[in-house]
Amino acid sequence: MKILVVGSGGREHALVWKLRQSPKVTKIYCAPGNAGTALEAENLNIPSDDIHRLVKFAREEKIDLTVVGPEAPLVAGLCDELRRHGLAVFGPSAAAARLEGSKVFTKKLLRKANIPTAAFSVFNRMPEAMQYLDECEEQAMVVKADGLAAGKGVFVCANLTEARAAVRSILQDRAFGEAGSQIVIEECLEGQEASILAIVDGDTIVPLDVAQDHKRAYDNDKGPNTGGMGAYCPAPVITSAIMDDIVRRVLIPTIHTMKVEGCPFSGVLYAGIMLTSQGPKVLEYNVRFGDPEAQPVLMRLKTDLAHVLMLAATGRLAELESLEWDPRPAVCVVMASEGYPGEYTKGQVINGIEAANQVPGAKVFHAGTTLKYGEVVNAGGRVLGVTALGETLSDAKQAAYAAVNKISWQGGWFRTDISDKAQP
Ligand code: AMP
Numbered sequence: 247m248k249i250l251v252v253g254s255g256g257r258e259h260a261l262v263w264k265l266r267q268s269p270k271v272t273k274i275y276c277a278p279g280n281a282g283t284a285l286e287a288e289n290l291n292i293p294s295d296d297i298h299r300l301v302k303f304a305r306e307e308k309i310d311l312t313v314v315g316p317e318a319p320l321v322a323g324l325c326d327e328l329r330r331h332g333l334a335v336f337g338p339s340a341a342a343a344r345l346e347g348s349k350v351f352t353k354k355l356l357r358k359a360n361i362p363t364a365a366f367s368v369f370n371r372m373p374e375a376m377q378y379l380d381e382c383e384e385q386a387m388v389v390k391a392d393g394l395a396a397g398k399g400v401f402v403c404a405n406l407t408e409a410r411a412a413v414r415s416i417l418q419d420r421a422f423g424e425a426g427s428q429i430v431i432e433e434c435l436e437g438q439e440a441s442i443l444a445i446v447d448g449d450t451i452v453p454l455d456v457a458q459d460h461k462r463a464y465d466n467d468k469g470p471n472t473g474g475m476g477a478y479c480p481a482p483v484i485t486s487a488i489m490d491d492i493v494r495r496v497l498i499p500t501i502h503t504m505k506v507e508g509c510p511f512s513g514v515l516y517a518g519i520m521l522t523s524q525g526p527k528v529l530e531y532n533v534r535f536g537d538p539e540a541q542p543v544l545m546r547l548k549t550d551l552a553h554v555l556m557l558a559a560t561g562r563l564a565e566l567e568s569l570e571w572d573p574r575p576a577v578c579v580v581m582a583s584e585g586y587p588g589e590y591t592k593g594q595v596i597n598g599i600e601a602a603n604q605v606p607g608a609k610v611f612h613a614g615t616t617l618k619y620g621e622v623v624n625a626g627g628r629v630l631g632v633t634a635l636g637e638t639l640s641d642a643k644q645a646a647y648a649a650v651n652k653i654s655w656q657g658g659w660f661r662t663d664i665s666d667k668a669q670p
């Protein structure tokens with residue numbers, strides 16, 4: 247089986263690493279990949295948003311399965327184009343990817359299907375949005391740009407003044423261009439967050455073990471939002487009773503409604519869930535593996551991933567017996583460039599990756615790395631996802647940080663408290 251993985255982050259390195267363990271897989275390409283995928287697959291010089299060249303390559307090389315990592319090519323219709331040419335692909339159609347590509351689409355679907363989520367209103371003009379805020383009581387509010395905004399389109403506002411500023415920045419100043427032609431203003435929810443990922447083939451839903459991300463830049467959930475500074479799996483905060491509730495009240499009605507609406511969902515459905523005092527509520531959907539959640543989740547998965555993704559891509563997920571998991575927890579610590587999540591420095595030589603990979607149970611997944619004169623240098627904001635298994639969560643944390651401490655480059659930094667929220 248020849249596989250093409252699309253993307254260049256830590257998630258894609260973890261996908262390549264896991265897919266390579268399948269006895270069915272003979273060759274893996276990664277477009278465009280990073281310095282880590284270069285060691286375990288053949289990197290292609292094709293950007294992940296170049297649909298034309300990706301489809302051409304998959305056709306010419308007779309790729310058996312394409313696995314799409316990031317959201318942008320999904321929302322832009324890469325899977326539709328591949329399917330149009332009779333090629334198997336793991337990922338949703340553009341119509342189904344609206345679950346991530348349009349917050350207005352998602353909120354309306356949630357409301358229609360009576361799925362628990364924050365109360366909300368939609369606006370596309372300044373005067374109405376401002377009048378709505380004028381009529382609200384003083385409170386925390388969340389303002390969201392409708393479309394894809396590279397993780398920056400959500401403003402959690404402590405008060406109405408901040409909410410007005412967010413509305414202005416999206417609707418008036420067009421900080422996110424067309425992605426901000428509509429906004430959602432919603433109630434601010436409180437509680438612990440969890441990432442619920444499920445593999446779906448349009449009908450059958452196979453939930454993965456739950457992970458928890460750490461979105462804020464600094465320890466104790468302080469500082470600006472990031473793409474995610476670390477994750478661990480499983481997350482004990484989601485008990486099996488809560489998980490059953492989420493499957494029944496969130497995942498099943500979502501997949502059912504998508505089918506009824508004529509845009510069946512296949513791929514990874516990632517529900518960002520807030521555990522509120524009134525029960526689990528949907529914060530948002532993503533339509534792909536989480537990054538960095540994929541790293542600890544895939545490290546624990548024992549079932550052949552190529553087999554699972556092929557079944558999902560071909561509508562045969564019902565044939566899957568069940569997933570097998572390593573009982574040991576996994577912790578992933580993200581190492582980032584100086585300045586991230588703002589402007590960051592690049593091109594520094596990274597030392598110690600091999601030594602880190604020698605730490606028992608540890609694996610270094612590359613994200614924003616590239617090769618320069620044969621050396622690995624940082625090339626993105628999130629640079630490495632250092633992941634480790636351990637007998638207990640604290641063993642896994644210890645192993646991950648033992649590996650992190652072998653690695654250094656100028657300005658490289660990381661949070662020191664990944665997974666602490668699991669054991670307060
Ligand atoms: P993003 O992943 O960039 O869409 O950002 C979503 C993040 O914003 C979530 O992980 C939450 O931390 C936060 N968020 C989104 N909606 C709400 C809400 N209604 N109440 C509180 N926090 C929210």
Ligand code: GLY
Pocket residue numbers: 459473474532535536537538539
């Ligand atoms: N870690 C959050 C995300 O993948 O969107």
